[in-house]
C-alpha cells in the first residue's frame with residue numbers, strides 16, 4: 295500500500311497499536327494523532343491477563359516489563375455480600391494481569407508507534423466525508439487528505455464510524471474518580487485493588503504502581519447526588535458511605551484532601567456496523583465496555599490486530615475480511631452483555647435500587663433495561 299492509501303485516526307492505545315500492527319504487515323499509514331498527556335494521571339490501569347498474548351503477538355511484550363508497572367496479584371471484592379473476598383492472580387493460567395502506570399504505558403506505546411513506518415501528523419480530524427469510495431478528511435491544522443481506507447481509533451467519539459454506522463447504548467454509566475496522595479508515608483499499603491457495591495452503584499480503589507491511590511464511584515447520571523463534582527462535602531459524604539473503600543483510604547495512610555472528582559463516561563456503547571468496505575473502527579470507537587470488565591485496553595489491542603489484518607486483506611481484494619471483523623466484534627459485544635448481566639445479578643442485596651434493576655433485568659441482545667423503550 296502507498297502512504298495515502300490508509301489513515302489511522304487517534305493517538306490512544308487503539309491508534310498506536312494499529313500503527314504497530316500495520317507495520318508488521320509492511321504497511322505505512324498516515325497517522326493523525328496528538329501525543330498522550332504525560333503530566334496528568336489517567337484512569338484505567340488494570341490490564342487483564344488476556345493482554346499478555348496479544349502484546350506478544352504485536353511484538354510489544356516488553357512494554358509492560360518496565361518497573362513503572364506492577365503485577366496485579368491481589369484483588370478484594372465485596373460484591374453480592376458485605377464481606378470482602380480475596381482473589382489471587384495465581385488462578386489465572388495466562389499469568390497475572392498488570393496494574394499499569396497508564397500514562398507511562400500510553401507514552402511508551404505512542405513512542406513505539408512513532409518508530410514504525412507510520413507518517414505521523416500531529417493534528418485532529420475536524421471533518422470527514424466518504425465520497426465514492428474515498429475518504430476526504432479535513433484536519434485542524436488546515437490541511438486535507440484523501441484516503442482509500444481509514445481506521446477510526448478516536449475513542450468514544452467514534453468520529454468517523456458515526457458517519458457510517460449507528461451507535462447502540464446499553465446504559466449511561468458514569469465514573470466519578472480522583473487520585474489520592476498518601477499523607478502518612480509510614481504506612482506500607484497492600485498493593486491491591488478493591489471493589490465494593492453500594493445501593494446506587496459500585497466503587498473501586500487501586501493502589502497505583504507510583505504510590506498514589508485511585509478511587510472511582512460508578513453510577514448513573516440521574517442517580518448521582520447533586521453537586522458531586524462541585525461540592526467536596528457531597529463527594530466526601532459518598533466516600534464515607536462505603537464500608538471498605540473508606541476504611542482502606544484511612545488505614546493505608548491516604549486522604550481525600552480537598553480534591554473534587556472528575557466525571558467520565560463509562561457506559562457500554564458500540565457501533566453497528568464497526569466496519570465497511572473502506573473503514574473499520576478500533577477500540578472504544580467500535581465498542582466501549584463497562585470498566586467492570588477491565589477489558590477496554592485488551593480489546594483495543596485485539597481489535598487493532600484484527601482490523602489491520604482485515605484492512606490488508608480487503609486491499610488485496612478479499613473484502614469479506616472486513617465483514618468478518620464486524621461479525622467478530624458484534625459477537626464479542628453480545629457475549630459481553632450476557633457476562634455483564636450475570637455479574638450484576640450476583641448482587642442481590644439492593645433489589646429496590648434502580649441502578650441494579652437496570653442491569654439485572656436487561657435485554658440479552660441490547661443490554662438495555664427491559665422496561666425501557
Ligand SMILES: Cc1cc2nc3c(=O)[nH]c(=O)nc-3n(C[C@H](O)[C@H](O)[C@H](O)COP(=O)(O)OP(=O)(O)OC[C@H]3O[C@@H](n4cnc5c(N)ncnc54)[C@H](O)[C@@H]3O)c2cc1C
Nearest residue numbers: 304306307308338339340418419448449469577578590591
Ligand atoms: C472510568 C474508566 C475506567 C477504566 N478502567 C479500565 C481498566 O482498568 N482496564 C482497561 O483495560 N480499560 C479500562 N477502561 C477502558 C479503557 O480506558 C479504554 O477502553 C481505552 O482507553 C480505549 O482506547 P482507545 O485508543 O480506543 O480510546 P482513547 O483512549 O479514548 O483514545 C482515543 C484518541 O483519539 C483521539 N481523538 C478523538 N477524536 C479525534 C479526532 N477527531 N481526530 C484525531 N484524534 C482524535 C483522542 O484525543 C484520543 O487520543 C476504563 C474506562 C473508564 C472510562
